[in-house]
Amino acid sequence: MHPIAQAIEALFNREGWKIQKRDERSYSFGFRGNNNRYDFIARIGERHNTLSIYAILPMQAPNNRLHETAEFLHRANYGLIIGNFEMDFRDGEVRYKASVDFEDNQPAPDHINSLIDCALAMSDRYIPGLGKVIFANADAEEAIKEIEG
Secondary structure (H helix, E strand, O other): OOHHHHHHHHHHHHHOOOOEEEEOOEEEEEEEOOOOEEEEEEEEOOOOOEEEEEEEEEEEOOHHHHHHHHHHHHHHHOOOOOOEEEEOOOOOEEEEEEEEEOOOOOOOHHHHHHHHHHHHHHHHHHHHHHHHHHHOOOOHHHHHHHHHO
16 A cells, blocks of 8 residues: 555544545545535545645636636635645636645655645635635635735
């Protein structure tokens, strides 16, 4: 078993959390923040010792709000230290990605937990503004100002 997969499984076993193994290099699970529930995917890199944690936000941007949503996400990404928001222009899916390259280091369960915490915290922080941009036709810049002060 891949060392990252071992660390993932050790974390979920230790915490008593539910996880589903999708294949040898990916897992799915879910968590609830203060503002919403998020589906997660953990993907282990094929060639490198990397891990990406994706928090998939439970709303999609419709075609007529793609550009305003993209502006909101770009403004949210500016200054983020770990991770970033992504949007699929084909279907409007929005997700937050936190990733790490462990290089030759052995990952620990707490490393995995930190990535999950980051993805959950950022998704939960920005989802109220994202909802306003998508559903209430809010201005991206104003929605970010409301979140970030």
